[in-house]
Amino acid sequence: MNPSTPERIVIATRESRLALWQAEHIRARLLQLYPACQVELLGMTTRGDRILDRPLAKVGGKGLFIKELETALLDGRADIAVHSMKDVPMAIEPGFVLACISDRDSPFDAFVSNRYESLADMPPGTVVGTSSLRRQSQICARHPYLAVTSLRGNLDTRLRKLDEGQYDAIVLAEAGLRRLGMDERVRAALTAEESLPAVGQGALGIECREDRPELLAWLAPLHDASVAARVTAERAVSRALAGSCELPLGAYAELDGxxxxLRGFVALPDGSRIARAERSGRAGDAEAIGLALAEELRAQGAEEILAALD
Incomplete structure (x- = not known):
């Protein structure tokens, strides 16, 4: 085999059905590039998967979904880890790097219900489940008469809770449903105006150790510059505002040539106060656009919202 091509790559992944789909998708793309390479999956259960009785914001945030995967990279059991970019903390742990940002499916949220066609159709007091303070704040702002409650678990668990009647509707990422062939469960895709997406939602990222330059070279063909520009701008907003699961924040970038x-918002969880702003510029200045938007959000009242959340 050509020494410039890999012989074996092990992918660390969570064991949820969606995470496995994402890892298999990257595996298939790697095999297209390197047909002679042995690409294997190392399935793992993370702390974020195990703690299901409390809101994510109360137990350590999204980093709980990737810590065990990073440990596998560190001790050599795996070479790369595949993540949903919306689950990747804004600050990557020292010694690790996002080798590439790849495919982006729908960035939008999906309304799922067995009884209602949309949030607007739901009568007062009916129950909407979501795992996200970002979604909660926007639903509460637009539909204050609805009861919004926490919903944890992987995608199949959330759908089961809906089907059991624990919720009248749930809101979750459309990309996950599409990727698992559950298009029929989507009653409505919420527009960015209805529910501004999470930072990086729908995009896949591949993480590896910083001291593995050969992996960076092998993964380079999977990098999508246009997706990366959008996600970079979105992440810059969140990073500048110290975004986490405890901060209802959304940012969504679109490219036109x-x-x-870039649009963004910061809110109180109950939607009673929201700061909104937008910025535009050259795609090559994605990071700067995100930082500028964060400053504009501060000028629109984000500082007071952040202070109220402390």
Missing amino acids: ERLW
């Missing part, structure tokens, strides 16, 4: 348009 070389022009990048």
Whole structure:
């Protein structure tokens, strides 16, 4: 085999059905690039998967979904880890790097219900489940008469709780449903105006150790520059505002040729106060656009919202 091509790559992944789909998707793409390579999956259960009785914001945030995967990279059991970019903390742990940002499916949220066609159709007091303070704040702002409650668990668990009647509707990422062939469960895809997406939602990222330059080279063909520009701008907003699961924050970037348009918001969880802003500029300045938007959000009242959340 050509020494410049890999002989074996092990992918660390969570064991939920969606995470396994994502890992298999990257595996298939690697095999297209390197047909003689042995690409294996190392399935793992993370702390975030095990703690299901409390809201994510109360137990350590999204980093709980990747810590065990990073440990596997560190001790050599795996070479790379595949993540949903919305689950990747804004600050990568020292010694690790996002080798590439790859495919992005739908970035939008999906309304799922067995009884209602949309949030607007739901009568007062009916129950909407979501795992996200970002979604909660926007639903409460637009539909204050609905009861929004926490919903934890992987995608199949959330759908089962809906089907058991624990919720009248749930809101979750559309990309996950599409990727698992559950298009029929989507009653409505919520527009960015209805529910501004999470930072990086729908995009896949591949993480590896910083001291593995050969992996960076092998993974380079999977990098999508246009997706990366959008996600970079979105993540810059969150990083500048110290975004975490405890902060209802959304940011969504769109590309029109070389022009990048970025929208963002910060809110109180009950939706009673929201700061919104938008910025645009060259796609090559994605990071700077995100930082500028964060400053504009501060000028629109984000500082007071952040202070109220402390």
